[in-house]
Amino acid sequence: MIIDLRSDTVTQPTAAMRKAMHDAEVGDDVHGDDPTVNRLEAMAAERLGHEAGLFMPSGTQSNLVALLTHCGRGDEYICGHDAHTYRYEGGGAAVFGGIQPQPVPFGDDGGLPLDAVASVIKDRADTHFAKTRLLCLENTQHGRVQSLESLREARAFAHAHALAIHLDGARAANAAVVLGVSLEDIGRCFDSVSLCLSKGLGAPVGSMLVGSTEFIAAARRWRKVAGGGMRQAGVLAAAGIIALEEGPAALADDHAKARELATALEPLPGISLRPGWLQSNMVWLSLPEDKVTGVLAAAAEAGLRLSLSRQGWSRIVLHRDIPSGALPTIVEVFARGLDT
Ligand SMILES: *Cc1c(COP(=O)(O)O)cnc(C)c1O
Numbered sequence: 318m319i320i321d322l323r324s325d326t327v328t329q330p331t332a333a334m335r336k337a338m339h340d341a342e343v344g345d346d347v348h349g350d351d352p353t354v355n356r357l358e359a360m361a362a363e364r365l366g367h368e369a370g371l372f373m374p375s376g377t378q379s380n381l382v383a384l385l386t387h388c389g390r391g392d393e394y395i396c397g398h399d400a401h402t403y404r405y406e407g408g409g410a411a412v413f414g415g416i417q418p419q420p421v422p423f424g425d426d427g428g429l430p431l432d433a434v435a436s437v438i439k440d441r442a443d444t445h446f447a448k449t450r451l452l453c454l455e456n457t458q459h460g461r462v463q464s465l466e467s468l469r470e471a472r473a474f475a476h477a478h479a480l481a482i483h484l485d486g487a488r489a490a491n492a493a494v495v496l497g498v499s500l501e502d503i504g505r506c507f508d509s510v511s512l513c514l515s516k517g518l519g520a521p522v523g524s525m526l527v528g529s530t531e532f533i534a535a536a537r538r539w540r541k542v543a544g545g546g547m548r549q550a551g552v553l554a555a556a557g558i559i560a561l562e563e564g565p566a567a568l569a570d571d572h573a574k575a576r577e578l579a580t581a582l583e584p585l586p587g588i589s590l591r592p593g594w595l596q597s598n599m600v601w602l603s604l605p606e607d608k609v610t611g612v613l614a615a616a617a618e619a620g621l622r623l624s625l626s627r628q629g630w631s632r633i634v635l636h637r638d639i640p641s642g643a644l645p646t647i648v649e650v651f652a653r654g655l656d657t
Pocket of ligand 1: 455
């Protein structure tokens with residue numbers, strides 16, 4: 318048995334997804350002819366409370382296309398210092414769009430303190446500065462959930478400062494489940510949202526970008542420019558439809574598994590759990606530096622895939638392909654590794 322705790326991206330398509338992929342009605346999506354893609358796009362827009370949707374090959378390309386659509390060369394977007402768009406996407410907005418990131422330290426809760434955001438918004442009339450155009454938030458942020466109130470406040474703030482607001486909502490469905498609100502409640506706080514189908518929702522490939530009809534028309538062009546026009550993509554969209562319809566209801570289980578695992582790991586000598594970060598499907602922990610090699614060796618022996626930092630915090634990500642019966646094995650591996 319392989320137990321892969323590195324990410325929820327490792328989830329495999331279910332039997333129902335594979336069947337739907339096999340049976341999918343398809344067409345050339347670059348011509349707008351793929352009925353399955355069109356259905357997924359309409360469904361995602363509706364679920365997230367927006368006019369239109371766009372099926373993207375990845376979350377990275379979805380954020381990139383959102384940034385290219387909101388901002389032009391010489392513009393700037395504000396994001397967290399550790400934001401996925403800034404830190405983990407190869408600097409794509411700068412590389413392809415000439416768009417400057419302006420990072421601001423994330424608050425303890427994974428949100429952006431609005432006074433700090435206000436202090437970096439630049440005077441557009443002053444030729445010294447890049448033009449600040451966009452505020453970009455994350456929910457969840459490293460597994461931490463942003464409340465609806467804070468999102469609404471950020472929206473009002475952004476619009477009061479003539480900024481658009483984008484959500485990197487790779488795991489927005491996890492946030493909705495934790496908050497007990499709809500995806501639409503979250504979606505409506507933003508001008509555009511990117512949502513990953515390929516993480517905890519379980520699709521093999523794909524993300525959705527949603528926004529206004531006008532925004533998505535422009536984004537569709539940037540997707541083509543970025544090489545994301547995918548032809549008979551209905552085979553992928555068919556799995557995406559199931560992910561969107563059935564995925565969210567299963568996420569509460571992942572969150573429960575995370576809490577259960579954290580409770581079992583906490584008493585082990587040497588493990589520290591990151592206070593306040595256990596909010597959705599991630600357990601953040603740190604180990605004594607000299608124990609990491611031992612834990613990784615025990616993990617390899619037991620078929621456990623882990624990515625552990627030698628120093629600082631590491632994450633364990635829970636998802637649907639970790640059977641709940643695997644938890645004792647995981648705890649055992651840590652106990653054994655820490656004991657060597
Ligand atoms: C995974 C992730 C992405 C990118 O998605 P890919 O499909 O892996 O490119 C973007 N933002 C956040 C917060 C993510 O976790």
